[in-house]
């Protein structure tokens with residue numbers, strides 16, 4: 350079983366500090382929601398985000414959307430050999446059942462994530478496909494107890510993906526960690542939780558490119 354974690358993801362509800370900004374209030378009113386119940390999104394909230402700390406790493410839920418679609422659509426996931434988690438910059442962990450059929454449409458994905466933050470599970474009855482709880486990456490790793498924890502970053506040691514995935518293919522439940530943010534690097538806390546940090550290319554690639562390649566190489570390494 351491979352554990353995939355998209356960490357420090359730029360997906361969070363609008364923080365209180367900027368909830369009163371006109372661009373946020375206008376956007377929330379259009380969606381018929383409270384300002385604190387909509388996702389922070391740089392496309393609409395650029396002006397308001399100037400007042401936020403660490404703004405360059407925030408307000409990009411599209412990264413989680415595209416990456417999750419790439420990951421959940423793989424043969425590895427369809428054969429039940431992938432466990433996917435989304436850890437957010439605001440320290441929530443979203444557990445995603447492998448059978449989840451995420452909306453392909455971005456606005457619908459945003460609506461689902463907003464509903465999840467308010468209701469804590471989706472759907473509200475029956476088999477639970479998505480659930481959210483307050484937890485740090487460290488708490489998540491403590492819970493899932495991976496046999497090895499590998500993170501991917503341009504700051505890591507240069508190594509081919511083939512070699513990397515072959516090395517973990519014999520592990521019981523290795524975890525691979527990719528950053529769900531547009532710019533910048535993992536926090537020191539994230540780095541400290543890993544056994545190894547690997548760079549697969551001299552330049553920074555989009556999270557979804559890295560994620561889908563990791564899974565493909567892992568599939569090859571285990572002969573799927």
Ligand SMILES: C[S@@+](CC[C@H](N)C(=O)[O-])C[C@H]1O[C@@H](n2cnc3c(N)ncnc32)[C@H](O)[C@@H]1O
Nearest residue numbers: 501502503527528533548549550552553554556
């Ligand atoms: C858009 S990047 C973040 C940009 C960041 N400047 C960086 O250098 O990693 C999103 C995520 O993709 C992964 N990533 C991007 N390029 C990578 C590379 N060349 N090697 C390994 N991981 C990479 C990392 O997990 C990173 O957090």
